[in-house]
Amino acid sequence: MADTCGHHDHGNGHHCNSHHNSKQTSNLADRRSSSRVFHEVYGPSSDQPATKRAGVSWRRLWSVLTQDHRFLGSHLYLTLLHLALGISLWAAGIYIESLALMCYAFIVIYDACSLFIALVPTALEYSGNSQSSEEYPFGLQILPTLLEFTNNITLLYRGVQALKEGVEHIVINSHEHSSAMEFETYAHKATGHNHDAILGFAGVVSAMLVTGLSAAKFSNHHAMWEVRSRRRQIISTGMQNVVLNPYNILSLFAGLWMLVMLVLVPAAEESIIEPISCVLVAAIMAYTSFPTCVRLGKILLCAVPSDAAEDAQRVVWQVSRLPGVIACTKYHTWSTCHDKHVMALRVSVDTSSSNCESLHRHILSLVQSSNLDDCSIELRSG
Secondary structure, eight states, rough: OOOOEEEEEETEEEEEEOOOOOOOSSHHHHHHHOOOOOOOOOOOOOOOOOSSSSSHHHHHHHHHHHHHHOOOOOOOOOOOHHHHHHHHHHOOOOOOOOOHHHHHHHHHHHHHHHHHHHHEEEEEETTTTTTTOOOTTTTTTTHHHHHHHHHHHHHHHHHHHHHHHHHHHHHHHHHHHHGOOOSSSSSSOBBOOOOTHHHHEEEHHHHHHHHHHHHHOOOHHHHHHHHHSSSSSOOSSSSHHHHOOOOHHHHHHHHHHHHHHHHGGOOOOOSSHHHHHHHHHHHHHHHHHHHHHHHHHHHHTTOOOOOHHHHHHHHHHHHHTTTTTEEEEEEEEEEEEOOOOOEEOOOOOOOOSOOHHHHHHHHHHHHSSSSSSSSEEEEEEO
């Protein structure tokens, strides 16, 4: 592991800049997966301003998604089909007045949005928006994580709302006062008048087929599976992502339950299966989205356990006392989706009285003796 530290003129003074990762992950794929979330660590400084370049272009990204999208291929087309099926199921739920079917439609839309979010890193790379700039030091690499958080928190909100209405419906039916209550959604009846259940049946079967295809062919929800389980999930076949991934298996189970409901509900005039199905699907929505929201929220907030924060503070204190170190100007600690604790450290040094290369190795030894999994160090002349 070679350390390099060069001296060169920058403006009117000397500048010593060295970057190094103290602990390498197993391979490049591991690093990309564990470092999927990027945050701004350093702002532009007076002695070394950020590199000026074209930078992030939202217009270029939009043109890639809307016009030059052929490189996305079948992934994009399956995403659009998946989304269209979800919207169609939602409309069918309104038409046949089935709150449970509307809840399942939100799961299908959630799956479609997750499939679309998986395209974003490719689109960022293709459009050149993965590079750093003055406005976005790490490009738009944080965008997929932010979109996943938005997708999951939307599903959680819909699940809680549907759970409330399903429970209200069961309570009202048990007291035989359903005609006196006005609900907030279109589906405010649990009667067995689903004479057009064949419409919902065909839509559910189609949605289940597309869900299985997207999971097997494009590994839908695989990244969120790793976020939720806090470890890498190695799969050899696409079918493993279908049957082992909790997101996909719960989505398929909800679809299977919808088929059972659509078959059984028309057989009774006043069926309790409809509100029970609504509660069940709403519980699946909440169970799917809540843990993911918590994990992604912690990642976006750069939350770290207290012991990792104390280790980072101890390392900073030890580095600041080294000969030749003027001060530790900035440091930042965060956790990746695999619970790896990472620290970025900027150190101001006196290059006239110390050797940058030996000082850098000394700092690395302090970092390696801590419980931090990875560290990026930057040395700058004081």
